[in-house]
Each structure stands twice: as C-alpha cells, then as structure tokens.
Amino acid sequence: LEWNEEKKEYHINNVIGPDEYKEHVNNNAFTNYMAHWNLNLAIEYYSKIKSEKPELFNILNKKLELDSNLKVWKDKVVKIYLPEPRKEDSVIPQDDTYLSKEIIDLTKYKNQEHVGSLFKDYSLDQVNEIQVSKQADMMVLFYLLENRFSTDVKRANWNYYEPKTLHDSSLSLSTHCVLASDMNDKEMAYDLFRRASEIDLGPNMKTSDHGIHAASLGGIWQCIVNGFSGVRMLGGELRIDPKLPENWNEVIFPLNWHGVNLTIKVDKNLLTVVKNSDSDEKIKFTVYGTEYILDKKIEIKY
Structure with missing residues (x-):
C-alpha cells in the first residue's frame, strides 16, 4: 500500500492483475478489492482465534505480533482505494488507465483460430496501450466477491469488458461461463463451456502441443458445478441455484460439505440432495433464497 497524499487514500501501484x-x-480493481477483503478477513480471524482458541492465539501473537499489527490493519483497510462503478455506465475501471486507452476493432482477433493472433499485428508494448484483455479480470472479482456487486453492475461490466477480452488464456472461458450462468444467459454460458472444453478435447490439436491445460480442466468442473448447478459458498453457507443448460437433461456430482459426502442431482426443474453417510449433522443450504435443511434426502422443485 502506498499513501496518496492528494487523495488521502492508499493505492496499490505497479502491478500486473x-x-x-x-x-x-x-490500482487494478481486482488487486485492490482482494487486498481489502484479505485485510478484513485477517481482522475477523484475529478476533475469532483470540476468543475461541486463546492458546493458539498466544503462539501466533508471539510470532506475528498480531496485537500491534491489528491497529495497522484497521487503520489502513478503511483507506484503501476501491474503484467504484462510473455513474454514466456502471463500468468499474479495471485500473487507473485502462478506460483511457485506445479502442480498436477486435473482431478478427475475437474470431481467431489460434490464441495470440493479436501479436502478428501489435507488439506487447502496443497491446499494453489498447483496450484489450488477455483473460478474465473484472469477471474474476465478480466470481470471488459476487455479493459485493449488483447484477446490474456485473452486466454493465460484462457488456464492456467481454467484447475486449480475447480469451488468450485457457483460464478465461470457464470464468466467463460461470458469470454468464449467474446472469442467467444460458445460451452464452453453454457456448463458453463448449469452447472451454475444446481447449484440450476439441478438433484443434495445436492447443495441447505443450501439454494439457490442467487448471483449465478444473475450470470446466467449475462451469458445471458452480455455474450450471449454481453451487457456491457465501459467508460459510451453502447455496445451490441451478441454471441447467437447455439441451441438458440432468447432471449428477458428488460434493463434500464439512466432511459430509453428498450427491447432488440437478434436472430440468428438480434438485435432489442425498447424504451418503450416517452423520447426524443436518445440512443447511438455500435454493433461490429459500432455506432448506437436509436430513437424509431432499427433493426441491425450482
């Protein structure tokens, strides 16, 4: 964090988001918001560990000087600059200069057969001065801190940044797929899922010349579980808001929640959750805002 005397706030400078x-x-928005979130989390766990596990706290306090650092965290966290949506269009600046850079026609690069085609026409220094993105940036922020931003703000930023994103990273399509599901754009979500799947499984064999994209395969799982099935954890609570693609009949997958093995089945209008253990723990979760308690098995129309 660097103090900006003119604006009386802390900035995070010279980063790659x-x-x-x-x-x-x-001031990459993702970086600033996540630094702010992490500091607040540290403050929360300071209090939690101190009250619930004093012996552990004393050990950590000696090593990390938590008592003195807490004052620093509390002073700085409220002064971190967090880019806000612009009033005219609700777009959040990806960083201090992105929105002032040159806008070019990216059509042929969006329709590219091979990633990185942009560099046939531009150098990296030139690309740095154009409103074009390699991969998800603001979308990652909306994915991780989804309850921090309204649907209208997410959609406004999607409409602004996705056309400027070339998905030249194998990690980009799956993140955008989940966000498209969040916005209930099932057709777009499925198209992004298909494209993500084809990175290693599709007809273009050159994509895997240097090996499979292991993290991207994890992203495909996220498309299905976090996106189409709507499984998320917010504030430590389980949420399942299914948005199954129109051309899918059902999806079934295992989920371990707090050490309890579950089987989740989503079909066109029915969610089934089954507990696969003898645990007496009742699992609480929500479906589209309604709270449910799972004992052994529950079926929910949605």
Missing part, C-alpha cells in the same frame, strides 16, 4: 496484457498498472 489477472489480465496479463496490462503490465505495471496502478
């Missing part, structure tokens, strides 16, 4: 086509930028 998730979008690797924008190097050495100031």
Whole structure:
C-alpha cells in the first residue's frame, strides 16, 4: 500500500492483475478489492482465534505480533482505494488507465483460430496501450466477491469488458461461463463451456502441443458445478441455484460439505440432495433464497 497524499487514500501501484496484457498498472480493481477483503478477513480471524482458541492465539501473537499489527490493519483497510462503478455506465475501471486507452476493432482477433493472433499485428508494448484483455479480470472479482456487486453492475461490466477480452488464456472461458450462468444467459454460458472444453478435447490439436491445460480442466468442473448447478459458498453457507443448460437433461456430482459426502442431482426443474453417510449433522443450504435443511434426502422443485 502506498499513501496518496492528494487523495488521502492508499493505492496499490505497479502491478500486473489477472489480465496479463496490462503490465505495471496502478490500482487494478481486482488487486485492490482482494487486498481489502484479505485485510478484513485477517481482522475477523484475529478476533475469532483470540476468543475461541486463546492458546493458539498466544503462539501466533508471539510470532506475528498480531496485537500491534491489528491497529495497522484497521487503520489502513478503511483507506484503501476501491474503484467504484462510473455513474454514466456502471463500468468499474479495471485500473487507473485502462478506460483511457485506445479502442480498436477486435473482431478478427475475437474470431481467431489460434490464441495470440493479436501479436502478428501489435507488439506487447502496443497491446499494453489498447483496450484489450488477455483473460478474465473484472469477471474474476465478480466470481470471488459476487455479493459485493449488483447484477446490474456485473452486466454493465460484462457488456464492456467481454467484447475486449480475447480469451488468450485457457483460464478465461470457464470464468466467463460461470458469470454468464449467474446472469442467467444460458445460451452464452453453454457456448463458453463448449469452447472451454475444446481447449484440450476439441478438433484443434495445436492447443495441447505443450501439454494439457490442467487448471483449465478444473475450470470446466467449475462451469458445471458452480455455474450450471449454481453451487457456491457465501459467508460459510451453502447455496445451490441451478441454471441447467437447455439441451441438458440432468447432471449428477458428488460434493463434500464439512466432511459430509453428498450427491447432488440437478434436472430440468428438480434438485435432489442425498447424504451418503450416517452423520447426524443436518445440512443447511438455500435454493433461490429459500432455506432448506437436509436430513437424509431432499427433493426441491425450482
């Protein structure tokens, strides 16, 4: 954190955020929001550990000087600059300069057969000065801190940034797929899922010349479980808001929740959750805002 005397706030400068086509930028929104979230989490766990596990706290306090650092965290966290949506269009600046960079026609690069075609026409320094992104940046922020932003803000930023994102990273399509599901755009979500699946499984064999994209395969799982099935954890609570693609009849997958093995089945209008253990723990979760308690098996129309 660097203090900006003029604005009386802390900035985070000279970073590369998730979008690797924008190097050495100031106040990347994802970076700033996540730093703010992490500091608040540290403050929360300071209190939790101190009250619930005093012996552990004393050990950590000696090693990390938590008591003195807490004052620093509390002072700084409220002064971190968090880019806000612009009043005219609800777009959050990806960083201090992104929205002032040149806008070009990206059509042929969006329709590219091979990733990185942009660099046939531009150098990396030139790309750094164009409103073009390699991969998800703002979308990762909406994915991880989804309850921090309204649906209208997410959609406004989707409409602004997705057309400028070339998905030249294998990690980008799956993140956008989940966000498309969140916005109930089932057709777009399924198209992104298909494209993500084809990175290693599709007809273009060149994609895997240097090996399979292991993290991207995890992203495909996220498309299905976090996106189409709507499984998320917010504030430590389980949520299942299914949005099954129109051309799918059902999806079934295992889920371990707090050490309890579950089987979750989603079909066109029915969610079934089954507990596969003798645990007496009742599992609480929500489906589209309604709370349910799972004992052994529950079926929910949605």
